[in-house]
Amino acid sequence: MAREELESPDPRDLAGYRFIDAHPLRFADQDIMRHINNVVFATLFETGRISFWRDVGLFPWPRTEGLMLVRVAVDYLRQMHYPDTVRIGSRIKRVGRASVSLRQALFNGKGECCALAETVSAHANYAEGRSTPIPDDLRKVLEGAMPAI
Amino acid sequence: MAREEFESPDPRDPASYPYWEEHVVRFADQDIFRHANHVAIMGLFESARVEFWGKLGLYPFPEDEGVMQVRTVVDYIGQVFHPGTVKIGSRVMRVGEKSVIARQGLFDKKGGCCALMSTVSAYVDYQAARSKPFPPPLKRFLEDEMAKRGLPWSAPAV
Amino acid sequence: MNTELTDKSTYKHWHEDVLRFGDMDLVWHVDQAVYVTLFQGARIEFWRWVDYPIIGPEMGLVMVHFQVDIARAIEYPGRTRIGTRFLRLGNSSVRYGQLLLNEAGEVCATSESVNVQVENKTNKPVPWAPEVRARLLAL
Numbered sequence: 139m140a141r142e143e144l145e146s147p148d149p150r151d152l153a154g155y156r157f158i159d160a161h162p163l164r165f166a167d168q169d170i171m172r173h174i175n176n177v178v179f180a181t182l183f184e185t186g187r188i189s190f191w192r193d194v195g196l197f198p199w200p201r202t203e204g205l206m207l208v209r210v211a212v213d214y215l216r217q218m219h220y221p222d223t224v225r226i227g228s229r230i231k232r233v234g235r236a237s238v239s240l241r242q243a244l245f246n247g248k249g250e251c252c253a254l255a256e257t258v259s260a261h262a263n264y265a266e267g268r269s270t271p272i273p274d275d276l277r278k279v280l281e282g283a284m285p286a287i
Numbered sequence: 288m289a290r291e292e293f294e295s296p297d298p299r300d301p302a303s304y305p306y307w308e309e310h311v312v313r314f315a316d317q318d319i320f321r322h323a324n325h326v327a328i329m330g331l332f333e334s335a336r337v338e339f340w341g342k343l344g345l346y347p348f349p350e351d352e353g354v355m356q357v358r359t360v361v362d363y364i365g366q367v368f369h370p371g372t373v374k375i376g377s378r379v380m381r382v383g384e385k386s387v388i389a390r391q392g393l394f395d396k397k398g399g400c401c402a403l404m405s406t407v408s409a410y411v412d413y414q415a416a417r418s419k420p421f422p423p424p425l426k427r428f429l430e431d432e433m434a435k436r437g438l439p440w441s442a443p444a445v
Numbered sequence: 446m447n448t449e450l451t452d453k454s455t456y457k458h459w460h461e462d463v464l465r466f467g468d469m470d471l472v473w474h475v476d477q478a479v480y481v482t483l484f485q486g487a488r489i490e491f492w493r494w495v496d497y498p499i500i501g502p503e504m505g506l507v508m509v510h511f512q513v514d515i516a517r518a519i520e521y522p523g524r525t526r527i528g529t530r531f532l533r534l535g536n537s538s539v540r541y542g543q544l545l546l547n548e549a550g551e552v553c554a555t556s557e558s559v560n561v562q563v564e565n566k567t568n569k570p571v572p573w574a575p576e577v578r579a580r581l582l583a584l
Contacts, residue, residue, distance in 0.1 A: 161463050165489040166482045171348070171413075176356055177333055180326045185465040189522070207325050211360040217416070221493075264320075267366070315478050317471045326467055 149241050150215070150251035155227025156285045159189040162223045174218040180210065183242050183255045186226030190240070194283045196276075203270065205238065205259035213254045222247045230284045236261050236269045238280055296436070298392050299364075299400040304376025305435040306342055308335040312369045323367035332361070332391050332404045335375035339389065343379075343432065352419065354387065354408040365401040372396065379432040385410050385418045387429055446514045450542045450555040456528025457584075458494050460487040464521045475519040481511065484543050484556045487527035491541075495584065497577065503564065504571050509538070510559035516552050523548040534581055537562045537570035 147154035161182060169175035191197040191205075199205065218224065224244055231241040242255040260269040261276070272280070296303035316327035323331075340346035345354060367373060373393050380390035386409045393402040409418040410425075421429070449455075462483055470476040492499045499506045519525060526546045533540040543556040562571045573581065 164486045177330045180329050181467045188466040214357050321471045
């Protein structure tokens with residue numbers, strides 16, 4: 139995947155993540171193909187992402203405005219199988235004017251990278267359902283969480 | 288989303304999809320924001336995609352070889368609420384030597400586009416877990432599917 | 446709630462799980478449907494510990510009864526521990542007792558359920574083989 143090779147640090151490298159969340163796979167995560175279902179990958183990325191926001195101090199979100207997911211892209215690199223415990227690495231990739239991108243990776247028990255995700259969250263006013271620029275205090279927190287590994 | 292505006296046909300246009308599935312939004316699909324969670328939406332897309340593969344004769348997956356997804360991208364455009372039903376349109380967007388891209392749109396009752404998905408699936412030898420070229424008749428079949436379009440929203444072909 | 450099931454010392458097998466954000470419903474509680482998944486996961490681990498194949502090529506276990514009593518809501522984030530044991534062994538069935546604790550070790554839920562061993566093709570009950578029966582009773 140040429141796209142990821144250009145990114146530094148390599149997103150497929152576990153050592154490139156300061157924040158890592160571990161989760162055992164569940165029996166019910168398997169689908170008819172007897173591997174972990176693709177939608178479960180998204181759930182694992184989500185739970186790793188919320189843990190990351192919690193660690194940064196942003197979760198629970200305020201009631202009126204906060205980050206809202208607008209795009210999720212997942213690259214499936216290898217199958218995952220039950221039973222195993224996976225690790226989810228999360229880091230901030232980019233802070234824009236009104237949105238923030240996260241880079242995430244999913245590793246199996248052997249430490250092999252099984253999937254990569256890139257998510258974009260817009261800063262939004264929930265009642266109006268409109269995106270708004272990231273306020274200065276939030277920007278400070280996000281930029282402070284961008285890792286120098 | 289400028290990205291979609293350059294795509295032809297516009298994936299936010301219901302008439303661009305020849306295949307439709309209807310799904311019920313479940314109570315359990317909701318999260319703390321009282322809208323359908325984004326993973327639940329991926330689940331709805333997945334379900335509709337499997338049903339779409341079924342209509343094309345690619346599902347149930349054969350034992351030896353078939354499609355397996357390698358990349359998915361979802362754009363969340365509007366929220367989806369319970370209770371309600373959604374309609375998901377699907378079509379073949381592109382066919383390569385070893386992979387196929389399915390394009391899908393999720394619409395509310397009024398035809399408003401709530402989410403878009405594109406899924407790249409590789410043609411895979413399941414035992415060897417390796418991708419392989421499509422058998423030529425299957426490739427031709429999928430290429431023919433690319434040209435298919437739907438009806439205007441006023442007459443959804445669900 | 447069945448107090449027979451809430452005694453932690455009666456369980457030899459415990460299975461731990463980590464709750465997910467997606468497990469929560471709109472009131473920030475773990476959704477009831479997830480209890481089914483959590484108890485199921487613990488039973489599957491229990492059988493792996495017993496070392497008996499419950500999803501075989503010829504026969505397997507099917508669920509015929511499932512009951513949950515909820516004492517307190519499970520809250521995210523956190524871990525759960527589920528103890529699983531047999532309550533009764535029938536001719537071709539088994540009744541389980543299960544206890545779900547939160548991270549603080551508080552009793553959150555108990556469950557009773559029944560599996561029947563059936564032949565995959567016909568769905569007809571298959572009695573436990575005598576040696577399997579003896580092994581299960583020894584537990």
